[in-house]
Amino acid sequence: MLVRSYGVTPDGAAVDLYALGNDTGLRAQIMTYGGTIVAIEAPDRSGVRTNVVLALPSIADYVAQDAYLGALVGRYANRIGDASFVLDGREYHVSKNDGDNCLHGGRIGFNKAVWRVVDSAEGPEPRLTLRHVSPNGDQGFPGTVATEVTYVIAGGNTLRLEYRAETDRPTVVNFTNHAYFNLGGSACADILEHEMMIAAERFTPVNTQLIPTGEMRDVAGAPFDFREPHLIGARIGARDEQLTAALGYDHNFILGPSAGGEPQLAASAREPQSGRVLEVHTTQPGVQFYSGNHLDGTLRGPDGKIYSRHTGFALETQHFPDSPNQPSFPSTVLRPGEVFASTTEYHFGLD
Numbered sequence: 001m002l003v004r005s006y007g008v009t010p011d012g013a014a015v016d017l018y019a020l021g022n023d024t025g026l027r028a029q030i031m032t033y034g035g036t037i038v039a040i041e042a043p044d045r046s047g048v049r050t051n052v053v054l055a056l057p058s059i060a061d062y063v064a065q066d067a068y069l070g071a072l073v074g075r076y077a078n079r080i081g082d083a084s085f086v087l088d089g090r091e092y093h094v095s096k097n098d099g100d101n102c103l104h105g106g107r108i109g110f111n112k113a114v115w116r117v118v119d120s121a122e123g124p125e126p127r128l129t130l131r132h133v134s135p136n137g138d139q140g141f142p143g144t145v146a147t148e149v150t151y152v153i154a155g156g157n158t159l160r161l162e163y164r165a166e167t168d169r170p171t172v173v174n175f176t177n178h179a180y181f182n183l184g185g186s187a188c189a190d191i192l193e194h195e196m197m198i199a200a201e202r203f204t205p206v207n208t209q210l211i212p213t214g215e216m217r218d219v220a221g222a223p224f225d226f227r228e229p230h231l232i233g234a235r236i237g238a239r240d241e242q243l244t245a246a247l248g249y250d251h252n253f254i255l256g257p258s259a260g261g262e263p264q265l266a267a268s269a270r271e272p273q274s275g276r277v278l279e280v281h282t283t284q285p286g287v288q289f290y291s292g293n294h295l296d297g298t299l300r301g302p303d304g305k306i307y308s309r310h311t312g313f314a315l316e317t318q319h320f321p322d323s324p325n326q327p328s329f330p331s332t333v334l335r336p337g338e339v340f341a342s343t344t345e346y347h348f349g350l351d
Helices: 059-064 241-246
Strands: 002-008 014-021 027-031 036-043 049-051 084-087 090-093 116-121 127-134 145-154 158-167 195-198 202-204 250-254 264-270 276-282 286-290 314-318 340-350
Touching (some): 002 059, 014 116, 014 127, 014 145, 195 286, 241 250, 264 286, 264 314, 276 314
Antiparallel strands (some): 002 014, 014 027, 036 049, 084 090, 116 127, 127 145, 145 158, 158 340, 195 264, 202 250, 250 286, 264 276, 276 340, 286 314
16 A cells, blocks of 8 residues: 655644555545545546546645545534534534534534544555544534544445544534545536436425525425436526525435445436446435535646536535434434444446
């Protein structure tokens, strides 16, 4: 397993880059800053490998950006309305970094931590395990939470992420990875011609601040029906209050129950020119489809490509946004003695 220095954060913490995989299968690069996926190299129909996730040139660029490119997200992925919630009769106020709301764990979330390597192994299925301990009161969240994420190249063409977390007092948790995919690679201008399928019959509508209203709405007859593959750009400009509020797709889709605790198909995407296909499987109850609406041209890739609106899409497997304030949503409460565990797999193939 290749490891090299990737630089130093502004506060002097050393950051390392690990490479998983080999020349005959999928290859991935993960750095310890934010547990960030820097690269996933997948071949096209001609066998040409290209990085299919948006990346940045240096550690300084990753530290400065606020788009969460490739990063692990916690303590609470997505939004918490009014940056507050009640747990066991006590009200907690957490970090505001999205207007009056808390987004992706607050101002200093897991994406800004330098994670510690606790295990790595080469072989047929190379793996890397990172650990981060978030102290009690971090960004206002209760309890000390110890989180481990293991990255595995499985079967030669699948990147599997295994999440595990424990706490010493009741708290709320929600984790995801925020990789932006573009299956055409750097030569592809945007993702609007990608075909997307999402295995969901319902989604959670949001208000103008992108906080769920509590409704679970059928996708049938709406631009949110991806049960059959559609081009991402086909209906993104439709007259719809939900698309207007989010400037595109930035919504949680409700998945069916995970059979036997095994990852189920949540979504798939296909880029017709390269032939690359991505399937996302997860044990999580939801997936947030984000069409890169706020990429504004201020970020550039290592090759100088400008990341403008819709340059990449994210499929963030997770619990629902604002679950601590929505009793009808699946619970995100974690208590002492319990173990949070989830698995997400990114399977790459060709059509």
